[in-house]
Amino acid sequence: MNARLERKLRVIVIIAAAGSFAGAVFAATHGLPLLPGVVTGLLISSILGGFEILIFDGPVRAWLNDRSFTASLLIKSTFYATVILTVQWFPIVEWILGRRPMLGIDTFWSSLLYSVVVSIIVNLALAITNLVGGRALLNFFTGRYHAPVEEERFVLFVDIAGSTGLAEKFGSLGIHRFLDRTFRELSLPVVDHRGEVLAYVGDEMIVTWTKREGAKDSRPLRCFMAMRDELAQKSGYFEREFGVAPRIRGSLHFGPVIIGEIGDVKRAIVFNGDVMNTTSRLEALSRDIDGGFVASRAAIAQFKSPLPVAMRDLGRLPIRGRMDGIDAMGLEETAQRITAA
Template structure:
């Protein structure tokens, strides 16, 4: 199944289950303990969860995503809440939960307004949580909640560094505001490939994005390598639009490394999950060297040896290259792609 669709369906299932639980909690809180009342609460929860979740994931995060993304966090939240309220009110007014559960409707509608307030507050809180998760990253948010990295741990990880080529010259040519917009648009395109190949965006640093995979996940079907190739494909598909809007065609370079990293929470006022270790430093140095290599990409032998399936592209052995911070250097390979295809 397509990774983007799989991710949306998984989220839709989570939202629907949470909504069903919320529906049961509402009827119980109102002292309605009969099986028919609980059935109606579940029906409302499932119906609202599917309706609101479907609208959110396949419309608001689909065709409307570019427009919503141009709004501030607060404005985005208000627009979403207004749309959800427009869905919630008729569902509650026509008592569709009772109809679905085959429970006699309440002609007095004595809980109508309470139900609306409860549903809207529930949706606002859910959107607030999703918004925060989107800001810091869904996996990082989950890791904070579960406390996975509250104490530092050592993990074997693939680390992919991707850099926008010639960003300094682009900044001088476009100006500060335009280069920021270009970087934002470019990173949004690159993120599509990250989702497709089940990577995790660790951080955006200036004109660079860092993506990681755990050992088992990254080794499947050469995901980190395929991700970088897909990133270039996404930029090629959007080339016409980017050139019309900015007058330039951004290019990317990259590096891939594998090894043990230390992962843990750090900081106080602004807590973050950070990766430390020689692997991060070596990957950053390889990215610097990729600027002078045909194909614009370097991967360590240590990383390439983890793949168990056929490589999606030809590579060439570049031997051992010296890098800053390592006396013995590092064995690397490059992509066997002509410069014309990467320009």
């Protein structure tokens, strides 16, 4: 299944499940029949989940992204409250179940207030998940990296080419808007290729995959090529908005990474180890390599399926911190994108 569609369906299922559970809890605590409560919660949450995916994460996604966290939360919560009021004011659930309306006026208002509060909590949870990252939030809850562990990971560094000159041209606020919009567009291929955005560092984006997930269909390499395709498709927008379209360079490496929670006032899950340092240094080398991309042979060797793009052997490149250098590969200058099977 398409990863972007899978993500949307997962959000709808989570919202629907939360709504059904909340409806059951309200019915049980107010001495009401369980079925109407569950159906009411399911109906409201399904409508809201559909709007969340089809509208809020669709046509108005860019507009909402330009709003602050609080403004976006208020806009969506206001819409949620309107939907809830409509569903509960009219006896829609009773019509569906073929029952007479059972809510008294006092129960109606308590049900309405309860539903609005639950919807705001769910909306807030979705907003926080988007802010922190779904996988990172799940890992915090499960405590997966509470004690540091070693995992084999693919690490992809993506750098915005010429960002220093662009910063001088746009100024501090302008370059931030430019990078923000660029990273928003680059995030879509990451979702499509089931990667995880680890961090944004200045003009760099760091993406990672586990060994099992990354080795499938050469996902990290396909992701980088898809990023370039995405920016090429949006070049007209960037030209109109900023007067220049972004270009990216990248580097890819594979190996053992130490992952663990760190910090106190602001807790975070961080990646450490030679792989991170080496990938960063490969990215620096990509600036002088035709094609603007360098991958370690160790990373390419993990891919069992045909590569999505033609690559050439760069030999052993000298790299700071490694006396023996590193065997690397780059993109063919005339490489054509190979369609995934």
